[in-house]
Amino acid sequence: MMAKPVSVNRVLKLMGNRFEFTVIAENIEEGNIAIDAAIAEVRRIEYLLTTFSDNSQTSLINENAGLKAVKVDAEVIGLIERSIKISEITDGAFDITYGSIDKRLWNFDQNMTSLPDEAMALASVGLIDYRNVVLDKACSTVFLKNKGMRIGFGGIGKGYAADKAKLLLQQMGINSGIVNAAGDLVTWGTQPNGYPWTVGIADPEQTNRPFSSLKISNMAIATSGSYEKYVTIGGKRYSHTIDPKTGLPVSGVKSVSIICPSAELADALATPVVVMGVKVGLELINQIKQVACIVIDDHDKIFTSDNINVI
Secondary structure: OOOOOEEEEEEEEEOOEEEEEEEEEOOHHHHHHHHHHHHHHHHHHHHHHOOOOOOOHHHHHHHOOOOOOEEOOHHHHHHHHHHHHHHHHOOOOOOOOEOOOOHHHOOOOOOOOOOOOHHHHHHHOOOOOHHHEEEEOOOOEEEEOOOOOEOOOOOOHHHHHHHHHHHHHHHOOOOEEEEEEOOEEEEEOOOOOOOOOEEEEEEOOEEEEEEEEEEOOOOEEEEEEOOOOEEEEOOEEEEOOEOOOOOOEOOOEEEEEEEEOOHHHHHHHHHHHHHHOHHHHHHHHHOOOOOEEEEEEOOOOEEEOOOOOOO
16 A cells, blocks of 8 residues: 655745745655755755855856856846846836835835925936846846846746746655745645645735635636835825835835746736736736736735636
8 A cells, every 4th residue: 555645844944935845755765855955945046046156157147247247057047037028018018127226215114204395306316227148148147237137036926936846746756745935836736635835815904814715726826915115104104115216115005916827927027017006917917828817906806817716
C-alpha cells in the first residue's frame, strides 16, 4: 500500500517579504528537499532584481542611466520586455521606471496631513517613462535614456519569483502546492483530500475575515489594496499607491484582486487597476483573455469582471 501524501510547509522572509511554500509530497524529506530548491531559486532571482545590492543587474542598469547600455541575463531582458507590454496596455499606470520617484514626498504616516504641491508631485515623476527604456535583445542590453532614471521590479518581481518557484517544484515531481509571495500566490494540483485549493478574499473593513472564497487550483491571485496603508486628508482616503503620471496618491479603490494563470501577470495588473479606477480598470481586464478581477471601491461596493462569479 502506498503511503499517504503529506503536506510540507515553510514560511520565511525572501525579497524583503513573507514567502510561504506548501507542497504535497510523498514524505516530509522529499517535501523539504523540494522547498529548499524553490527557496534557492527565489534567492537567485532576488539577487538579479534587488535594488538593495549594488551588484545586482538592476542596480547596474540604474547606475548607468543616461550613460551606457548594460549587458544583463536574458531572463532580465524578458521580464523588462513583459513589463513594458503591461505599461502599454495599462497606458503607463504600471511602469517599472517608477524607481526614480522622490520618496521624500511620501511618508504615509501620522505626520502626513496634506498632499504635496501638484507641481512638485509632477516634477517628482518627471523621470518615470517606460518608453525611455531601450532594449537590445540581440546584444542582451538595457539602457535607460535619462540620467537619474531608475527601474525597480516591486510591482512584478514577487509574482515572477512565485511562478519560477512553482515551475521548479513541478519539475521536481511536486504535483500539488502553493507558493505565496506576500499575498501574490500561485497554486497547482489539489489539496491532499482531492478538493481544489481555495482562497478567501479579505473584507476590506475587517481584513482578518474573508467575505467570499474562490476555487483557485491551477491559478494565481494577487491583491493590491489601500486598506493596509493609507492616509485620510480632508475626509478623503488616499492609498499609498502613486499615480505615475501625476505623482499624487490615488483614491476611489480599496482593493483589487486579479485571478489568472500566472502570478507575474496577476501581480503586475493589480496595482494599475487601483490607479485606473473601477470603470477603466474593469474595461481593461474584460479585454484580456483568462484574466478575472474583483474590485472593492472606497464605499465597500464590489465590482467584478464579466467572467467571474463570486458570491
